[in-house]
Amino acid sequence: MTEQRTAASKPVKRHKKGVWEWLADTTIGNALRFAWWALVAMAISVLVEWIGMIWIWGPEHSKEMLHEEIGYLGTFSKNLITGIYPVDIGLHLVDWANIAVNFLHLRGISDWLAKGFLGSATTIAVYGIESMINTIFIFAVRSAICVSALSGFVLVALVAFIDGLVERDIRKACGGIESAMMYHHAKRLIVPSLFLTFGGYLTAPISIHPTLIFLPVMGVFAMTIYVTAKSFKKFI
Secondary structure: OHHHHHHHHOOOOOOOOOHHHHHHHHHHHHHHHHHHHHHHHHHHHHHHHHHHHHHOOOOOHHHHHHHHHHHHHHOOOOOOOOOOOHHHHHHHHHHHHHHHHHHHOHHHHHHHHHHOOOOHHHHHHHHHHHHHHHHHHHHHHHHHHHHHHHHHHHHHHHHHHHHHHHHHHHHHHHOOOOOHHHHHHHHHHHHHHHHHHHHHHHHOOOOOOHHHHHHHHHHHHHHHHHHHHHOOOOOO
């Protein structure tokens, strides 16, 4: 009985990742997670658009959205950090999207279904194929905007992090109160704010100007970075 209590009271040793394991998880692991997340986001977009084409907004909705998203992409000038036009990124991603559509023969399947018996089931199937084609191109255009917006997030994060560290040093020198609760709450908001913003934008069933989405989120993201750096423990 005593031996069982002693074994139960022993702390469980956690497995520490080695350098190569951490590097593989950071590079390959994150790349696979991003690819899986992108496929899930695209599948949700296709499903929402398919349902909307059947019962809500009609068959031309995704085409109109695609034209609006292309128009938004053309309004952005050259990125001051990377020196790349978002339109150039969009053209490359659209080419890849076109290759994917041709590889899956989606246009041929849609034309074959449209020429056949036009029953309700065939119409629903045609709507599904059309929503998939247009959603793939919308996803490509929006991905180009997301890639261009990343530099803005990096810039505001860097400024907020430096400002937060300065405030931390002032608090440390003046003997300010340390709040671990504020640090942990702010730290938890960093990653979800990014994933929810990019995921929500990529899967949104309506066209919204990217500035209205990313600018407020950049402010929230910068604030979380600032509070995290500011409230980090005084002594390491």
